[in-house]
Amino acid sequence: MTTVSDVQFEQYHEPNTFGVHETKPRLSWKLTNAPSGFRQHGYEVELSVQHTPAETTAVSTVKHTSALCTLVSWPFDEPLQSRQRVSVRVRVWDEQAKVTDWSEPARLEVGLLNRATDWTAQLITAPWAPSTSTSGPQPEQLFRKPFSVDSEASIDRARLYITAQGVYEAEINGGRIGDHFLAPGWTAYDGRLQYQTYDVTGALQSTGANCLGVRIAEGWFCGRIGFEGGHRNIWGPHPALMAQLEITYSDGSVQGVCTDASWSVTSGPIRLAEIYDGEKYDATLEVPSWSCAAGDNIAESAAGSRWEPALVLPPLPDAVQLTAGFGEPVRRVETLQPVEKMTTPLGKTIVDFGQNLVGYIRVKKIRGARHDKITLSHAEVLENGELGTRPLRICRATDEYTLKGTPEGESYEPRFTFHGFRYLQVDGWPGDLDLLASVEAVVCHTDMKPAGDFACSEPLLNQLYQNVRWGMRGNFLSVPTDCPQRDERMGWTGDLALFAPTAVLIYDCFNMLRNWLIDVEHDQGVLGGVPPMVSPNATLPDPVWCRRLPCAIWHDVTILGPWALYEETGDVAILAQQHNSMLEWMRVLPRSKSGTLTHLWDPAPFQLGDWLDPAAPPDQPWKSATDAKMVANMFLVQSLDLMSRISSLLNRSSEHDHFTSEAALARAEFHREYVTPTGRLVSDTQAAYALAISLDILTPSQLPRAAARLAELVRKANFCIATGFAATPYLCEALASTGHLQVAFAALLQTRCPSWLYPVTMGATTVWERWDGLLPPEEGGGINPGEMTSFNHYALGAVAKFMHERIAGLRRLEPGWTRCRVEPAVGARFVSGSAEHETLRGRVSCRWSTTGMGADSGEEVMRLSVCVPYGTAVEVVLPTVDAGQRREEVGHGTWEFETTFKRDYEWPVVPLKPKSN
Numbered sequence: 001m002t003t004v005s006d007v008q009f010e011q012y013h014e015p016n017t018f019g020v021h022e023t024k025p026r027l028s029w030k031l032t033n034a035p036s037g038f039r040q041h042g043y044e045v046e047l048s049v050q051h052t053p054a055e056t057t058a059v060s061t062v063k064h065t066s067a068l069c070t071l072v073s074w075p076f077d078e079p080l081q082s083r084q085r086v087s088v089r090v091r092v093w094d095e096q097a098k099v100t101d102w103s104e105p106a107r108l109e110v111g112l113l114n115r116a117t118d119w120t121a122q123l124i125t126a127p128w129a130p131s132t133s134t135s136g137p138q139p140e141q142l143f144r145k146p147f148s149v150d151s152e153a154s155i156d157r158a159r160l161y162i163t164a165q166g167v168y169e170a171e172i173n174g175g176r177i178g179d180h181f182l183a184p185g186w187t188a189y190d191g192r193l194q195y196q197t198y199d200v201t202g203a204l205q206s207t208g209a210n211c212l213g214v215r216i217a218e219g220w221f222c223g224r225i226g227f228e229g230g231h232r233n234i235w236g237p238h239p240a241l242m243a244q245l246e247i248t249y250s251d252g253s254v255q256g257v258c259t260d261a262s263w264s265v266t267s268g269p270i271r272l273a274e275i276y277d278g279e280k281y282d283a284t285l286e287v288p289s290w291s292c293a294a295g296d297n298i299a300e301s302a303a304g305s306r307w308e309p310a311l312v313l314p315p316l317p318d319a320v321q322l323t324a325g326f327g328e329p330v331r332r333v334e335t336l337q338p339v340e341k342m343t344t345p346l347g348k349t350i351v352d353f354g355q356n357l358v359g360y361i362r363v364k365k366i367r368g369a370r371h372d373k374i375t376l377s378h379a380e381v382l383e384n385g386e387l388g389t390r391p392l393r394i395c396r397a398t399d400e401y402t403l404k405g406t407p408e409g410e411s412y413e414p415r416f417t418f419h420g421f422r423y424l425q426v427d428g429w430p431g432d433l434d435l436l437a438s439v440e441a442v443v444c445h446t447d448m449k450p451a452g453d454f455a456c457s458e459p460l461l462n463q464l465y466q467n468v469r470w471g472m473r474g475n476f477l478s479v480p481t482d483c484p485q486r487d488e489r490m491g492w493t494g495d496l497a498l499f500a501p502t503a504v505l506i507y508d509c510f511n512m513l514r515n516w517l518i519d520v521e522h523d524q525g526v527l528g529g530v531p532p533m534v535s536p537n538a539t540l541p542d543p544v545w546c547r548r549l550p551c552a553i554w555h556d557v558t559i560l561g562p563w564a565l566y567e568e569t570g571d572v573a574i575l576a577q578q579h580n581s582m583l584e585w586m587r588v589l590p591r592s593k594s595g596t597l598t599h600l601w602d603p604a605p606f607q608l609g610d611w612l613d614p615a616a617p618p619d620q621p622w623k624s625a626t627d628a629k630m631v632a633n634m635f636l637v638q639s640l641d642l643m644s645r646i647s648s649l650l651n652r653s654s655e656h657d658h659f660t661s662e663a664a665l666a667r668a669e670f671h672r673e674y675v676t677p678t679g680r681l682v683s684d685t686q687a688a689y690a691l692a693i694s695l696d697i698l699t700p701s702q703l704p705r706a707a708a709r710l711a712e713l714v715r716k717a718n719f720c721i722a723t724g725f726a727a728t729p730y731l732c733e734a735l736a737s738t739g740h741l742q743v744a745f746a747a748l749l750q751t752r753c754p755s756w757l758y759p760v761t762m763g764a765t766t767v768w769e770r771w772d773g774l775l776p777p778e779e780g781g782g783i784n785p786g787e788m789t790s791f792n793h794y795a796l797g798a799v800a801k802f803m804h805e806r807i808a809g810l811r812r813l814e815p816g817w818t819r820c821r822v823e824p825a826v827g828a829r830f831v832s833g834s835a836e837h838e839t840l841r842g843r844v845s846c847r848w849s850t851t852g853m854g855a856d857s858g859e860e861v862m863r864l865s866v867c868v869p870y871g872t873a874v875e876v877v878l879p880t881v882d883a884g885q886r887r888e889e890v891g892h893g894t895w896e897f898e899t900t901f902k903r904d905y906e907w908p909v910v911p912l913k914p915k916s917n
């Protein structure tokens with residue numbers, strides 16, 4: 001019986017359908033258990049709108065004859081209004097007019113859409129804040145506002161709309177509100193500030209006195225951000241708060257509790273709250289019951305400062321959009337227990353969590369004397385048996401807790417900082433307490449929904465895949481960052497441009513990236529059309545980085561980011577949203593004016609090129625073996641090609657003609673400048689050939705020579721990798737797509753440095769920034785001396801896409817997964833593989849294994865099972881015994897296949913075991 005399930009508004013997943021900024025959200029649903037001949041012929045949507053508690057729910061329905069079940073336009077005339085609560089059910093019918101049951105209702109609540117009419121809260125701060133803004137990091141501010149509810153009336157619902165310039169955490173009557181971490185998240189604060197909506201109905205006392213308390217700290221807004229010491233106060237001189245509690249009674253009347261001059265503020269026990277340096281919490285300075293209804297005990301804070309009236313600030317500038325944003329919030333997603341405690345050669349106590357992760361340490365039930373201090377220092381690796389902190393650069397990554405001396409024990413977890421670490425050094429630990437039982441690691445990241453998985457018969461590759469997944473988790477924290485541990489953690493545009501096609505396979509990051517790309521465009525506007533190197537643009541105060549630095553790849557994120565999201569979902573709206581940003585970048589990209597080369601990059605600007613390839617000296621990561629200007633030009637050709645496709649998808653025909661001709665001219669100039677007629681490239685490197693092949697730069701007559709040369713270079717390097725950030729995502733696919741799949745597998749399975757598996761053999765649990773983050777044992781095994789030595793950078797992990805597509809064999813053929821292919825790997829030593837992916841239409845998956853048929857025959861049997869959701873067609877490609885292929889096309893359902901085949905090899909090519917010398 002066909003069932004309609006998972007009705008979804010836009011790309012929101014429960015519980016993130018609360019307080020959204022949408023007026024006509026598109027709808028998608030999944031059809032499960034549909035019999036094989038089933039075709040949706042039409043749908044009916046039922047909308048229930050609850051206007052006010054007094055009014056009964058209004059219901060309307062709309063029917064359409066249509067086969068569409070994803071991103072269906074909002075079928076009702078009236079746009080949704082601020083605060084509106086709706087639910088939607090869907091049912092569909094087939095060609096025989098057989099109607100399904102209604103789906104479960106999907107619920108959505110709209111946030112505050114109109115700043116001018118919906119917000120009455122004022123922006124407030126501590127009265128002392130303006131005078132301390134240049135004095136370095138400041139303690140948190142605690143705000144409180146006691147209020148009474150009408151005990152005669154019954155409360156229908158209560159909502160807290162809240163934001164801060166900085167970071168905040170709210171409490172009502174002593175209990176924490178919501179599960180967000182580091183709210184309101186990081187945006188280009190000069191253009192957009194996000195607020196959150198919480199259902200606080202259950203937190204209120206229905207009779208008598210209540211209290212709303214909010215603590216705020218500097219966060220990204222005015223805390224130190226940036227490398228080489230960074231800058232404070234990038235977006236403003238001090239933190240501020242804006243909160244609006246709306247209590248709606250059953251008679252429809254509304255009571256507001258909004259930030260204004262009647263709020264009180266004092267300093268709190270968090271004395272330092274820095275993203276990089278960590279948090280210092282002094283429990284002796286706690287203000288008991290600070291967020292509870294008034295009592296004498298809170299007249300003065302223990303910190304010595306009195307509660308003072310809040311200072312009302314001028315309203316947010318009109319230029320700053322107050323928005324719910326689109327991304328999921330950052331949450332505390334998982335806890336990990338320590339695996340080992342050790343004592344270092346210097347006598348320090350270190351705890352190993354067995355996993356490089358991003359979050360913080362929770363300390364439970366510690367007992368000690370008042371004013372005793374416990375210091376928690378974090379690092380990703382050990383060096384000479386001690387905490388390896390040098391790669392953190394100017395970043396202390398240390399939390400400090402001062403005990404108040406409670407006999408029954410104290411617990412602590414930081415609120416306003418995070419660290420990237422596997423190892424924890426603990427100083428000042430009370431000797432008699434079991435350390436391992438008293439600490440746990442809390443993993444925090446943007447709470448994206450998992451979207452896929454991969455496994456195969458090679459354990460090292462499975463570990464690599466998990467490392468890529470952990471790398472993504474650690475670096476998708478409010479914005480996509482380069483690394484989560486050192487003095488950066490910024491939204492480096494190039495890193496995302498290269499990783500986005502892989503990211504979408506692992507987690508559903510559509511909303512988070514949609515949100516971030518809006519900020520990229522904002523920052524681009526500030527820089528006159530040139531995109532920022534990082535967004536939010538923390539380099540704004542920096543004279544060098546804030547110059548309009550046009551840079552290939554990094555700035556091509558304006559096109560590559562939306563394109564990856566479009567390919568994953570088939571949603572043209574994301575291309576429309578970012579269209580101006582793309583056009584602007586193409587407009588300002590400086591072109592060469594020399595002689596006949598007028599369509600390629602101006603050779604003058606510095607290019608990061610194939611950043612961090614193994615040939616680049618540790619202290620000069622831009623000095624890769626491949627001509628950086630050539631790399632820039634290959635990405636330019638790709639961007640022009642994509643612009644031609646995007647303009648056609650957006651029905652902009654003259655723009656399409658323009659970009660098609662621009663791409664042809666740039667490609668022709670590229671050939672003149674960089675390619676021999678037979679297909680050799682001026683940079684005779686893996687990166688040059690991998691990019692030229694994958695970015696479709698070459699003519700059909702040049703391709704075979706280039707492909708052969710790439711395979712030759714990879715063999716010559718003993719299957720070690722010679723590419724950096726730019727070309728690594730493309731290397732294996734360039735080999736595979738030109739008939740050298742086995743060479744690609746050999747590179748993937750190589751364990752000698754530089755290779756993907758070398759870090760895995762060195763115990764890595766995330767993807768490293770550089771191939772040799774830890775030097776090989778024969779070179780001493782220590783931490784690489786370079787400055788770029790993060791152990792959690794996602795760029796080189798982009799190869800996970802190749803693993804999905806070529807080992808497990810599951811690949812998308814059409815945007816939005818309407819068509820895909822399952823073509824299991826036949827090669828190397830793979831004897832099983834599996835992948836699954838959650839698409840808008842449902843889960844598509846494949847699982848295969850092979851068994852030998854006896855040593856002599858060389859024949860093997862492959863069994864494959866494929867699950868296909870409704871709305872997706874899968875082309876299954878199986879190997880046959882005559883080294884040929886059998887192709888079949890299947891629709892929704894579960895399918896089993898069996899085939900006998902012989903492996904066709906260029907394999908083994910050379911021994912892959914590391915040489916003993």
Ligand code: BGC
Nearest residue numbers: 482483488492494495608793
């Ligand atoms: C970051 C990179 C980034 C690069 C570009 C580094 O410091 O960690 O990932 O793309 O700078 O300059």
